[in-house]
Amino acid sequence: MTAVASDCDGDNFWVTLNFDYANVGDEGFRVQGNGNNYGNFEYADLPIEIGPLLGDGVTEYEFVAIDNQFNDCSAFTVLGVVSCNGGGACTLYDLTLTPTDCDADGTYDLIIDFLYENPTHTHFDVIYQNQYIGFFALADLPVTIVDFNDNGENTPAVQVCINDDPDCCVSGEFMAPNCSGGNNCEIWDLEAFDLVCDGDHFFLSLNFNYANVGNDGFTVVGNGMNHGTFSYDDLPITLGPLPANGAFWEFLVQDVNHPDCSDFIEYGQVDCQGGGDCDIWDLVAGPGDCNSDGTYQLFIDFLYENPGNDFFEVFYEGDLLGTFPLNELPLLLPHFEDNGEPNQVIHVCINDVPDCCATVDFAAPDCNATDCGFTGFFAEAHPCND
Numbered sequence: 001m002t003a004v005a006s007d008c009d010g011d012n013f014w015v016t017l018n019f020d021y022a023n024v025g026d027e028g029f030r031v032q033g034n035g036n037n038y039g040n041f042e043y044a045d046l047p048i049e050i051g052p053l054l055g056d057g058v059t060e061y062e063f064v065a066i067d068n069q070f071n072d073c074s075a076f077t078v079l080g081v082v083s084c085n086g087g088g089a090c091t092l093y094d095l096t097l098t099p100t101d102c103d104a105d106g107t108y109d110l111i112i113d114f115l116y117e118n119p120t121h122t123h124f125d126v127i128y129q130n131q132y133i134g135f136f137a138l139a140d141l142p143v144t145i146v147d148f149n150d151n152g153e154n155t156p157a158v159q160v161c162i163n164d165d166p167d168c169c170v171s172g173e174f175m176a177p178n179c180s181g182g183n184n185c186e187i188w189d190l191e192a193f194d195l196v197c198d199g200d201h202f203f204l205s206l207n208f209n210y211a212n213v214g215n216d217g218f219t220v221v222g223n224g225m226n227h228g229t230f231s232y233d234d235l236p237i238t239l240g241p242l243p244a245n246g247a248f249w250e251f252l253v254q255d256v257n258h259p260d261c262s263d264f265i266e267y268g269q270v271d272c273q274g275g276g277d278c279d280i281w282d283l284v285a286g287p288g289d290c291n292s293d294g295t296y297q298l299f300i301d302f303l304y305e306n307p308g309n310d311f312f313e314v315f316y317e318g319d320l321l322g323t324f325p326l327n328e329l330p331l332l333l334p335h336f337e338d339n340g341e342p343n344q345v346i347h348v349c350i351n352d353v354p355d356c357c358a359t360v361d362f363a364a365p366d367c368n369a370t371d372c373g374f375t376g377f378f379a380e381a382h383p384c385n386d
Helices: none
Strands: 002-005 012-018 029-033 036-041 048-054 056-067 074-083 091-099 108-117 123-128 131-137 143-148 157-162 169-173 186-198 201-211 218-222 225-230 237-243 248-255 262-269 279-290 296-305 311-316 319-325 331-336 343-350 357-363 378-380
Touching: 002 074, 012 056, 029 296, 048 056, 056 279, 056 296, 074 279, 091 157, 091 169, 108 157, 131 143, 186 237, 186 248, 186 262, 201 248, 279 343, 279 357, 296 343, 319 331
Parallel strands: 002 378
Antiparallel strands: 002 012, 012 048, 029 036, 029 056, 056 074, 091 108, 108 143, 123 131, 123 157, 157 169, 186 201, 201 237, 218 225, 218 248, 248 262, 279 296, 296 331, 311 319, 311 343, 343 357
């Protein structure tokens, strides 16, 4: 199976899929991947084109083709990351370097956040005094350097660069906290509460304790956004409307006059989705190649909505095979060992949601026979047009 990306059209691209097949059903096949169902197709229409897809330079695109009549007849390929982004230059900006309160041992953590456009990689490096001190995913911003060692500098300068792209960097300085003498300004017990959904957006409230703060209020930032500056007298405050798109939300509260006086909270995922029930459908379990130890590969994929959780569980004969992130679908189990029966059953549930499950049966492969299958697949990404 091959997956070939087209030239970019603005921020989007198309992908052409093709594969060999034999002994397939009469009902065509479907294509799924990254939690999406791209539709049903006829074998006679191969090669097929899917799109437009967003070439955001972050999403690692994967595709699985499944025969509509024989669910155990499938193939899987990884296209990888495609970066279109309008063909602009890689840019980092609005770097914030926020030291936390001093720990009991006299150290502190450093919270790093910034905005970016047209990244050439999914990860970035953190550099201090010409030494690499961290390697992180852009998707994890803001990130924290635990026990940051400033080597006694009062205003440490930190540089951030996109991985393997020394021309795409940004630098900044911050005022190091006086951990030897302690901090007079204090912000603690930050909490987020009273989440209210409004369509595809939500509102929530923030509150915290404070002492010896400055006169100019505090700012709230997180997820690459500056939510504004507020007066301590206005606590608790309400933020919103914010997009309920399933992102993991984080909030950093920082005193305006004392940048080292702050508190941080990870609120987690918010997905309003109109308040609907959790649902799983189009569950497929497709055996792959046999292994020398008698096991075989097993591909698992499904569609879902309103999961209320970021993970799912896979069960076989009542035993938990593992817990996996939803954003890694389709899932590959490289060494699936069955009970020797010709027909097998897999059960999938959203983690901690026992009423949101699905079950599928499939025919176990006969590794000594020539079954329907796809062969010779690879993924090749074309470079983007400027």
